[in-house]
Amino acid sequence: MLETLINTTEHGRELAEAFGNVTRLEGPWPCILRETAEEAYKLYRLNLEGREIDFTIDPATEIEIDVPFFVSGFALANLIGNARDAIWGRGWIKVDAEHTDEFVDCHVTNSGPEIPPYIKETLFKFGESFKVGHNGWGLYFVRGTLEDHGGKIWLAYSDHTGTRFTIRFPKKRPTRNLPVN
Numbered sequence: 124m125l126e127t128l129i130n131t132t133e134h135g136r137e138l139a140e141a142f143g144n145v146t147r148l149e150g151p152w153p154c155i156l157r158e159t160a161e162e163a164y165k166l167y168r169l170n171l172e173g174r175e176i177d178f179t180i181d182p183a184t185e186i187e188i189d190v191p192f193f194v195s196g197f198a199l200a201n202l203i204g205n206a207r208d209a210i211w212g213r214g215w216i217k218v219d220a221e222h223t224d225e226f227v228d229c230h231v232t233n234s235g236p237e238i239p240p241y242i243k244e245t246l247f248k249f250g251e252s253f254k255v256g257h258n259g260w261g262l263y264f265v266r267g268t269l270e271d272h273g274g275k276i277w278l279a280y281s282d283h284t285g286t287r288f289t290i291r292f293p294k295k296r297p298t299r300n301l302p303v304n
Contacts, residue, residue, distance in 0.1 A: 150192030153295040156229060157184040159192055160218045163199035167207055176210055178203075181219035188227050188292035190272045195229075195292065198269060198276065201261045202231040202288050208254060209235030209286065222294055229290045230279065238281040246278060 160180045164171075171178050188195060199218065206216045214234040221228050238246075245251035245259075247266050252259030266276050269290065279287040 150196075152191040153187045153189045154192040154195055156186050156188050156195060156220055156227060156292070157182075159195035160184055160199050160229075162192075162196050163203050166200050167203055171207060171216070174207070174210070175213040176207060177215040179215070179217045181217065183220045184218060184229065186220060186222055186227055187295040189295040190269075190274060190292055194268050194272050194274070195290075198265045198274075198290050199229070199231065201265045202290075205261065206231065206233035206235060206286070209233060209238075211235075225294055227292045227294050229292060230287050231290070232285055232287040234285045237283060238278070238286060243278060243281065247276075 157180055164178055164180070168178075203216060203218075210216075210233060216231065216233045219230050219232075221230075242253050247262050248259070249263040250259045262276070269276050269292075273293040275291040277289055279289045281287070
């Protein structure tokens, strides 16, 4: 019983810390994509493990992005939570990234079923939700927050192989070491 209490307390502390990190408006800017994905995962870790949903963060996410920590964390937490809701039974969620000179495209892919066309049309609309107990604000606010910081989000695909959302973050440009004249 004592061991269960210790584990529950530790999880509660981890959850409170992760929630604080994801919602703290003065967090680091720029930030490391992998670090925000790890914090977002902490919000759902026990639930995902209990439902036997594997979660992986690809090493390609070890890259700096030019948005505040809370913007990336909020977006990823929303997509991870939505993926968790979509997966029935065992499954998986993967976060990976690819980058160009200007952007980092972060993909959140899951093994859930295909999103029906009538839902795809309303994914980013305010107040539109087909999930019981949800108000349809998540993706709407994620999109707005990302756009306010030079980013984008879209549904890349949803079919029999799974569902992928892509978040485009501006990439932190390297500083130039110019001599002072």
